[in-house]
Amino acid sequence: MKWKSRITQLLGIDYPIVQAPMFGVTTPEMVAAASGKSCLGSLALADLDAEKSIEQIQLTKQLTNKAFAVNIFVHKIPVITEELRAEYAKAKTFIEQLAKESNLELNIPNIDQLKVNTYHEQIDAIISQNCNIVSFTFGNLDIQSIDKLKRNGAILIGTCTSVHEAITLEKSGIDIVCVQGLEAGGHRGSFTSEDIPKIGGLSLLSQVSETIKVPIIYAGGIYNAKTLLASKTLGASGFQIGSLLLGSSESALLDFEKDRIRNVKEADIMLTKSFSGRYARGIRNTFIDAIENSGIILPYPYQNKLTAELRRVAKLKRNPEFLNLWMGQSISEFKEHSTADIIKNLIEQTEKFS
Template sequence: MNWKNDITEKLNSDYSIIQAPMFGVTTPEMVAAATKAGCLGSLPLGDLPVEKCRDVIRTTKQLSPKLFAVNLFANDIPVLTETLKAKYGAVKQFIENLAAEHGLTIVLPRIDEISVTSYHEQLDIILQEGIKVVSFTFGNLDQQSIQMLKDNGITLIGTCTSVEEAKTLEASGIDILCVQGLEAGGHRGSFTLDNVAMIGGMSLLSQVFDAVKVPLVYAGGIYNSRTLLATEALGAKGFQVGSLLLGSAESALKEFEKERLRNVKESEIVLTKSFSGRYARGIKNAFIEAVEQNDVILPYPYQNKLTNEVRKVAKANGNTDFVSIWLGQSNNGYSGDSTFEILKKLIAQTEQADHS
């Protein structure tokens, strides 16, 4: 396997494997371990406030001298209409009642108590901290931000889940595309087709390869040498792994969540909008079932903000019925080894398997 290509060159890494940004799971320690293994580490900033972004970036820099990417949420934020405010109140009440029925006493924030951070607010800190790779999901950056980041020598990686999205990203000057197949764990990165592009990785990657010229990273279901090499055959030059690292020593998941992952049945892995208002792949539980049955779902990010507190309390209480445990379709056993060991094993296995 010859790992060196235009992706490793742009990302300044030994291997074209990318540790997926996983908001809520990826820690600075995971990013540092990935870079130590010669891969690209990705630090998710999600909707963290600016000061918190600075803290996690600085912590990661202290742990690793190597280059790493930061990851942004590039979604539009829907205007808060009176109808949306009224619906927020109703969903809030429903979730509080549901939690109480399951023994969790919580008061969720009122709509005027939540704050939403846009990626625009995070850009200054990214420049100030000298970040050189920015990946993003849930949308495309606006043209002014793209220009500003590129003028500062930053490589941009945009996420697509359809050929249409791939073409949009390429046309706006994005350097590398992360093609996210339907198998992937966590949120779908979709931003067109009403956010419902549900295209399997095999179909998607091959078609995107034919449609654009920029180098492609593939994300979704890679968990061993065979899956990695299959995506190489379909046109990927970079390989992003998320779920493979969920059980790792550096994952922020609690032990009860890792245990739940290790016992998951394939019929329990579902796509749901119930926790955040956007489709995400995770383990079915009582919360998902009740919210879907009653159709009490606000648009992203409002549902996400609303359910944040319930997830936090459930996490602290070891309650699997109210936490969101995201994972992809490839059950990889969720090793508790370090991120470094898991990635090194994937590299060694791939080098052994590939005789090209």
């Protein structure tokens, strides 16, 4: 297996394996472990404010002197209209009642109490911390942010779920495109939150690799040597792993969450907007069924903020029926090995098969 590629050259790593930025799962320890194997660790900053973003970056830098990526959400924030205000109040009442029936006492904030952050404040925080690899999802950075980051020496990695999105990223000057297949776990990286592209990963990867010239990272279903090599054959020069690390010792998931993942069946995994207002792939549960049937789902980030307290309380109560447990369609044993050992095993497997 020839690991050297445009990706390794651009990112200064030996192996073009990318640890996926999984907000709520990824920890500074996981990032440091991945970077320590001369792969690319990815710190998930999602839509944290600038202060918390800096805190997470500094915690990670205390654990490694290797380069790592920071990953942010570049979503658009809907204006709060009277209609949205009324829908929020209705959804709030529904969720509080649903939780109460399962002995979960909630105090969900009103919509006017929410703090919603844009990614623009994160850009300055990232630059202040000299983070030179920036990945993003849910759309494309605006031109001003691209220019600002590039002036400060950043390499940019955008996420696409269609050929059109890939072309848009390349035309914007993005250095690397991450192609996310439909089978990938967690949130879809689509530019829209409504009618998302539903294209299988290998089909999408093949089409994108024939269309754009910038190097490609593939994400979606990679869990062993065969799946990695299949994506390499179809044009990927980088390989992102996420679900494979859910059960790792550095994962932020608690034991009861890991137990649920290890007992998952393929029919349990679905796409849903119920927890965040954007489509994400994870394990079906009581909350998802109730919300899907209710017809009340707010746009991101308001649905995400609305369910935050429910998820916090459910985690404290060790109740997986009201938690978002994101994972992709490739089911493995999810062993509690270290991130370093999981990556090492994948590298050795790949070298054996290639």
